[in-house]
Amino acid sequence: MTNDLVRAGILNKERLVLFSDAVVAIAITLLALELPVPEGATNAEVLRAFGEHWHEYLAFLISFAVIATHWNVHHRLFAHVTALGGRLGLWNLLWLFSIIVTPFATRVLTADEAFTVPFVFYALVQVLAGCCLLLMQREIRRHGLRPKGPxxxxxxxxxxxxxxxxxxxxxxxxxxxxxxxxxxxxxxxPVVSIVVRLVRRRRASV
Amino acid sequence: MTNDLVRAGILNKERLVLFSDAVVAIAITLLALELPVPEGATNAEVLRAFGEHWHEYLAFLISFAVIATHWNVHHRLFAHVTALGGRLGLWNLLWLFSIIVTPFATRVLTADEAFTVPFVFYALVQVLAGCCLLLMQREIRRHGLRPKGPxxxxxxxxxxxxxxxxxxxxxxxxxxxxxxxxxxxxxxxPVVSIVVRLVRRRRASV
Amino acid sequence: MTNDLVRAGILNKERLVLFSDAVVAIAITLLALELPVPEGATNAEVLRAFGEHWHEYLAFLISFAVIATHWNVHHRLFAHVTALGGRLGLWNLLWLFSIIVTPFATRVLTADEAFTVPFVFYALVQVLAGCCLLLMQREIRRHGLRPKGPxxxxxxxxxxxxxxxxxxxxxxxxxxxxxxxxxxxxxxxPVVSIVVRLVRRRRASV
Amino acid sequence: MTNDLVRAGILNKERLVLFSDAVVAIAITLLALELPVPEGATNAEVLRAFGEHWHEYLAFLISFAVIATHWNVHHRLFAHVTALGGRLGLWNLLWLFSIIVTPFATRVLTADEAFTVPFVFYALVQVLAGCCLLLMQREIRRHGLRPKGPxxxxxxxxxxxxxxxxxxxxxxxxxxxxxxxxxxxxxxxPVVSIVVRLVRRRRASV
Structure with a gap:
């Protein structure tokens, strides 16, 4: 019966992961949907239009990198999880919420002249997403949802x-x-990420 | 041969579940697609624009919670189903229909001044979705598509x-x-849901 | 080695089916994306706006039923296929093409006053999709991609x-x-479909 | 333990492939989302509107063929890969980036009168995508991620x-x-593709 439960757990985990992947895939693809199309009768005009919208294109690149990073961490997180448990599903839902809001936050970031409010809103969405990932990792550790090993x-x-x-x-x-x-x-x-990992490894090896 | 049929059944069930998950994932992600972007030259203007659209943001949060609840129930429903049968496919299709209509109903809810018609339309879509979930549960019980157990x-x-x-x-x-x-x-x-579950459990233990 | 190839075939088939499902799921969900939102300051106005757009809502229902039918047939078609082969991939791609075009054809159908050209365009897209399904069934039969049985x-x-x-x-x-x-x-x-199936069954039993 | 790692590798590979498929499916379906709807009170007007937008429809067909080709090559590429490794994930992410940008590039291609800049932009996106596929193939060969065989x-x-x-x-x-x-x-x-394959096969058989 334990085996059955574990098998059931794996299935559930897979469905959760596939559902999450679908949401992330849609969110990352929708990022490009509302990019401003540069128009112009001549090549010079098109290039100028490209230049005028650099803010939107940069925000697209940032959000692409951000969502890809989220997915990457989520991928590593669940790679060896064998069952769902604790509040893993709840934090995952909240994580999906922040992923879904990210394309909207990207548009807020480049909507107009104002800087601080859109910037802080975007940062808060990412802090929420990041905290959910940390909380998921805590749940996995706490409830032993991942076998210890290499x-x-x-x-x-x-x-x-x-x-x-x-x-x-x-x-x-x-x-x-x-x-x-x-x-x-x-x-x-990226720099901070590398430094933090080096420090942790050094500490682990001491 | 029975074994083959069961295996075929599981595969079919998995394809149905994956297809349903994809539809739900798209519907829940599209919710954020048409959120009004607050614009403004100053931070105060952006905050005011955020405030003016509170109705849309609230409707987004409601629909996010509603679709997540649907998915959660659907997830539990199919976790131990081993084969398709009866009218399970039909009710699932109708359920998907109401999920697909939900982002539209959300926009209807916040389109303009009028209250009753949009509100009732939204509620009817959710009643349809909920009834489909109940009907699916009846089909599963009636046709024994789920092994009895823990x-x-x-x-x-x-x-x-x-x-x-x-x-x-x-x-x-x-x-x-x-x-x-x-x-x-x-x-x-959420309150009613907890109360109903408590009552059922007490009755079950009596 | 044959076993390996078969296993490879199953994997490929699964990836093709999952990819097709994702496309169909997106197409059927996008149908609702551009439904006209009825606006109005009073309930009477909203109801009138609903009424004015009945053509668009009907077209949405038709396309929902059409794509669901396609998916249903595709589902049955591939349920017992064990390997890809012949031109199955090509016809499947062309089938996906017509599914992707269906939301566009739906908008064409209700764009304006003109009737014949939009109607014929929509019908041609569905004829293309249906023929692809027939061609896929021929390839499966011809190349023995489905074990004979019940x-x-x-x-x-x-x-x-x-x-x-x-x-x-x-x-x-x-x-x-x-x-x-x-x-x-x-x-x-639906009526024709039932009649054709009855005729075929009678002929099969004679 | 090696077996465990391989199993883990297969799972990861499958999640990567499914995620990539979802992104490709969304991108290819979104292509049709912004096709101009031909309007007109009479059939002649609708036909003329169809004709006026031939450029957009052609660009849609090109992008459909391009993304389908990408998916086809990706499908063959990963069919027998048994584990992730090297920079496979990185090149795959960059490949997904160019897929996501393709619907945007399609709109750029047909936005206005100018020719060279939009055309070169579109071509560069495809060169990026193609190079990612080549780099993925090199990684697979170099790190032995695919068993040698037929x-x-x-x-x-x-x-x-x-x-x-x-x-x-x-x-x-x-x-x-x-x-x-x-x-x-x-x-x-398509012609060049056939010629290159014939040349390679002849060389291989010599």
Missing amino acids: DLAAAQDGYARSLAFVGCFVLSIPVAFLTRWAYICWALM | DLAAAQDGYARSLAFVGCFVLSIPVAFLTRWAYICWALM | DLAAAQDGYARSLAFVGCFVLSIPVAFLTRWAYICWALM | DLAAAQDGYARSLAFVGCFVLSIPVAFLTRWAYICWALM
Whole structure:
């Protein structure tokens, strides 16, 4: 019977993962749906139109990278999970909520002149998503939903990655009240992610 | 041969579930597609624009919760189903129809000043969806598409959840002819759901 | 090695089916995306707006039924297919093409006053889709991609269903040059489908 | 343990493939979403509206064929891959990026009078996608992610196909600075693809 329950658990987990993947796939594809199409009778005009909308194209690239990072961490997170349990489903739903809101937040980010409110809104959506990933990792650890083994390092890498992700977005919020260069906090994320992982590994090996 | 048929049944069931999941994933992600983007040259203007559209954002949150609840019940419903049969496919199709119509009903809900007609339309779509879930549960029980076992309690929980869901939406319809506070019937759903489940469990244990 | 190839074949078939399902799920969900939202300051105005757009809502219902029928036949078609082969992939691609075009054809159908050209365009898209289903069934039979057995009757039912489908849409084209009542040819489809299946079964039992 | 890792690898590969399929399915279905609907009070007007938008319809057909070709090559590529490794995930992500951008590039292609800039933009997106497919094939070969066997020929066919694909789009870029007939480079792709495969097979058999 235990075996049956485990099998049932795996099936449920797979359905949850496939459903989540479908939502993420739609959200990431919809990002490109409302990109402004550069128009112009001549090539110079088209190039100028491209240039005028650089803000929208940059926001698209940022959101593509952000959602891809989310999916990557989620992928590593669930790779060895063998059953659902605890509040895993709840945090996953809240995570999906923030993924679904991300294309909207992207449009808010580039809608008009105002900077701080759209920027903070976008950052808060990402902080929510990142916290959900951290909470899911805690549930998995706490309820023993993943067999211990050689993948522990991979799991810890995922944790470090999420921490760096959340940290950069949290930090960018107060900075956004001072300057538009708050975007740099977002750009630093890959660097911070690598540093955090190196520190964790060194500490683990000590 | 029986084994073959069962295996074929499982495959079919999986394809039905995956197809349903894809439809639900698209419907829930499309909810955010037409959210009004708050515009403004200053932060104060953006905040005011956010405030002016609170009705749309609230409707988005409601529909997100509604579709997530549907998916959750559907997930539990099919977790241990081993074959398709009876009119399961038909009710599932009708259920998908109401899911597909939900983003449209959400836009109807917030389109303009009028209250009763949009509200009743939205409620009727959800009553349709909820009834389909109840009918699917009846088909599964009647045709023995789920092996009896430890999951019976989970299945009954799903049934109670659907009953509470349908009950709240049905109740809200007459109330909507009297007052805009009919939304409270919808907000009460989680409470009603818990009460109904407690009552059922007590009765089961007596 | 044969076993390996078969396994590879099953995997490929599954990926083709899942990809097709995703396309169909998106197409059927997008149908509702551009439904006109009835607006009005009073309930009477909203009801009138609903009434004014009855053509669009009817076209939505037709296309929902059409795509659901396609998916149903496709589902039965591939239920027992064990490998891909012949031109199955090509016809499936062409079938997906007509599914993808169906939401567009639906909008064409209700765009304006003109009747014959939009109606014939829509019918041609469905004839194309139906013929692809028939061609897929021929490839499956010809290349022995489905083990013979108790499902032969189900397969023949699918074939009869597709024939009725194509027949009704083909017939509606000349009728559309005479009268707007050509829609009746489409409405007769469920009846024709049942008659064709009864005739085939009687012939099979003789 | 090795077996466990392989199993884990297969699961991950499947999730990557399913996620990619979902993205491709959405992108190919969205192509039809923004097709201009021909309007007109009379049949003649509708036909004329169809004719006026031939450029958009042609671009839709081209992009449908392009994305279908991508999916086809991707399908063959991953059919016998047993594990993820190297930079396979990275190139796959970049490939998905170019797929997601393709519907946008299609709209750019037909937005206005200008020819060279939109044409080169579209071609560059496809060159990016094609190069990602080539790089994925190199990673698979280099890291031995596919067992050697009878499928080598199929894999090499995929490689030749991608080479022809990239070659035609690269060639079309300088031609586009001279003449609008650069589209012919794209139309020649199926021919070039067959020639390249024949040459490779002859060389292999020598």
